Amino acid sequence: MSEALRTTVAGLDFQNPVLLASGTAGYGRELSGVVDLDRIGGFVTKAVSPEARHGNAAPRGWDFDGGMINAVGLANPGLAAVRTEALPWIAAHVQRARVLVNVVGHTMEDYGEVVAGLDATPGFQGYELNVSCPNTKKGGLEFGADPESLRDLVSRARAATAKPLFVKLSPTLPDVVGTVRVAIESGATGVTLFNTLPGLVVDTETRQPVLGFGSGGVSGPALLPVAALAVRRVTQALPGVPVIGTGGVSSADHVLQLVLAGASLVALGTASMAAPRAAERIVRDLARWCEAHGVSRLADLRGALEWPS
Ligand SMILES: Cc1cc2nc3c(=O)[nH]c(=O)nc-3n(C[C@H](O)[C@H](O)[C@H](O)COP(=O)(O)O)c2cc1C
Numbered sequence: 001m002s003e004a005l006r007t008t009v010a011g012l013d014f015q016n017p018v019l020l021a022s023g024t025a026g027y028g029r030e031l032s033g034v035v036d037l038d039r040i041g042g043f044v045t046k047a048v049s050p051e052a053r054h055g056n057a058a059p060r061g062w063d064f065d066g067g068m069i070n071a072v073g074l075a076n077p078g079l080a081a082v083r084t085e086a087l088p089w090i091a092a093h094v095q096r097a098r099v100l101v102n103v104v105g106h107t108m109e110d111y112g113e114v115v116a117g118l119d120a121t122p123g124f125q126g127y128e129l130n131v132s133c134p135n136t137k138k139g140g141l142e143f144g145a146d147p148e149s150l151r152d153l154v155s156r157a158r159a160a161t162a163k164p165l166f167v168k169l170s171p172t173l174p175d176v177v178g179t180v181r182v183a184i185e186s187g188a189t190g191v192t193l194f195n196t197l198p199g200l201v202v203d204t205e206t207r208q209p210v211l212g213f214g215s216g217g218v219s220g221p222a223l224l225p226v227a228a229l230a231v232r233r234v235t236q237a238l239p240g241v242p243v244i245g246t247g248g249v250s251s252a253d254h255v256l257q258l259v260l261a262g263a264s265l266v267a268l269g270t271a272s273m274a275a276p277r278a279a280e281r282i283v284r285d286l287a288r289w290c291e292a293h294g295v296s297r298l299a300d301l302r303g304a305l306e307w308p309s
Pocket of ligand 1 (some may be wrong): 021022023025046048061068070074102132146168194195196210218219220221223247248249267268269270271
């Protein structure tokens with residue numbers, strides 16, 4: 001493993017900055033026959049909610065020219081099963097990769113409940129709070145779009161753990177820097193930029209949405225520049241806040257773009273669904289790139305983008 005890729009983020013030691021994004025790596029076990037999890041920096045688990053969720057009607061995912069759209073509906077086995085089955089498997093089988101548990105809820109209380117319910121279980125080092133979903137007590141307004149809800153939600157999670165907390169935001173927020181500020185002031189350690197972008201793909205023959213749920217979240221190539229700009233803005237305005245850059249990453253060059261923009265870690269989702277070993281390939285390519293460019297520590301390039309004056 002290349003020493004040039006090693007990095008410390010939020011007090012955690014990562015052997016490299018390449019993660020698998022939530023929802024595309026299951027709870028590790030699902031990928032373990034195909035991906036050597038201990039070669040990547042880490043992975044973010046699929047969502048965990050207090051109760052099991054069955055998810056949305058099929059089709060749940062659809063490829064289109066610009067990437068992919070999905071409405072999986074945050075299907076997951078629920079807190080109890082993750083505690084007794086998924087995390088013990090990770091604890092027994094994943095040694096070097098870092099693991100963040102992705103948390104989701106219908107209410108603010110749900111987030112605190114999941115964090116409190118998992119915190120003492122071995123197998124993971126931190127959390128990612130998915131706040132880009134509807135708050136059922138506020139008429140479906142996204143948690144992350146409402147500073148008051150966001151403050152309450154993050155504070156509840158923080159009260160239940162001393163572990164790092166990353167807050168994962170939607171690319172549709174009108175003021176991403178302001179939202180990140182609220183999250184950090186409420187106890188978040190860092191943020192993930194971004195989740196999917198809301199969208200609709202229509203089947204013109206049936207005149208229906210291609211997805212069983214109707215609308216969905218767009219992911220893939222076009223999100224990379226969107227994430228890069230937000231990473232840049234957030235890390236310029238709030239230096240020291242660790243950012244997991246996410247969106248459209250499928251190569252070492254894409255990881256470098258996000259690191260230069262200011263990301264501390266980079267996660268890929270859609271690309272690794274198409275090619276499960278993409279993250280391992282990216283790690284190898286990054287190591288080669290560092291060697292070829294005489295870079296002894298990739299983390300030194302964080303935020304080193306030269307902006308036109
Ligand atoms: C099939 C699928 C399932 C996803 N499930 C989750 C999830 O459970 N929780 C979450 O926070 N993000 C989820 N995401 C969003 C990804 O983690 C990521 O933020 C997004 O896809 C953008 O990255 P990408 O362009 O590399 O896919 C999911 C994405 C996809 C494609």
